């Protein structure tokens with residue numbers, strides 16, 4: 001007989017919430033349940049502060065549903081998509097009302113820091129394809145050339161491309177219990193959500209997986225001592241991105257945009273998203289800003305360059321610089337050899353190092369005047 005949502009909810013009656021002892025099924029926290037043959041997928045709504053406490057509940061839910069005859073695979077994620085003010089899914093809301101439970105809400109506190117990691121920054125873009133991952137990789141190598149210990153966390157659930165940009169193959173190994181060793185390339189420690197999420201995982205499921213995956217990548221990876229961890233965020237400004245911005249103890253965010261109007265509009269949304277969760281904006285960088293002909297050296301502003309600088313001024317956030325549209329950037333990035341590492345003397349690499357310098361300065365705060373020494 002085909003599996004039904006009621007079969008799943010019956011199994012979830014046996015899973016209890018730690019604080020109240022209430023059943024998960026009755027809590028109103030179970031989102032829409034997707035059933036595809038023997039595969040069952042759903043998310044448990046949590047407050048952003050509960051990620052660690054609710055992990056055992058997630059596991060218990062997976063094993064309870066896994067025990068239903070006919071179930072071949074279960075995927076359960078924790079999601080804080082229901083940020084204050086956002087409505088829960090219709091199904092979850094109906095169950096909540098039926099059981100007379102209070103809805104989610106309240107302020108979202110800041111996520112706890114990661115021992116050994118001094119600062120975490122996000123590289124984000126309002127839309128895909130603007131060169132966010134290429135910028136992340138070259139910025140990270142650039143920060144390392146400035147003498148910092150740097151890690152890269154690829155959190156782009158929709159298209160994790162950091163392993164490819166760094167030419168990494170294979171999977172991270174377990175060092176102890178659930179802790180993974182990060183991969184290493186060009187002196188950086190690297191972890192990608194691509195190592196944790198199966199390529200076949202449906203897109204609809206990736207958003208709900210965000211909290212567990214980001215928590216695991218932040219806290220169950222042996223990062224060691226890092227000055228900066230650079231996070232390649234998923235493009236866009238939807239629920240998944242907002243949740244991630246809330247769940248990650250970010251010191252600041254770099255927004256990547258191309259100069260076109262539409263990309264700039266999206267960049268503006270990105271700035272607004274980080275402001276909403278009180279993450280400081282380190283600035284906007286304009287990628288594919290201008291083109292220098294490799295044959296004749298002529299410069300063309302193909303996308304009416306300068307838009308990001310104006311947008312940054314308009315939004316009162318720093319402008320971090322311009323990266324040209326250049327074949328060597330694409331070739332090295334797509335070939336697993338970021339240009340700052342593979343051709344550090346090129347003008348393109350220098351543009352990224354200048355960006356890294358700006359970001360580093362932004363992280364150490366506005367320059368303070370040296371104290372005046374008075375000799376009496």
Ligand SMILES: Nc1ncnc2c1ncn2[C@@H]1O[C@H](COP(=O)(O)OP(=O)(O)OP(=O)(O)O)[C@@H](O)[C@H]1O
Nearest residue numbers: 128129130131132133134159324325326329330333
């Ligand atoms: N400045 C640049 N000059 C030339 N090519 C570039 C530049 N920046 C990025 N690219 C190329 O553009 C393509 C998209 O870049 P990238 O994957 O970094 O974008 P993205 O914004 O991370 O995309 P998404 O997150 O949507 O997958 C890649 O082929 C990359 O090599």
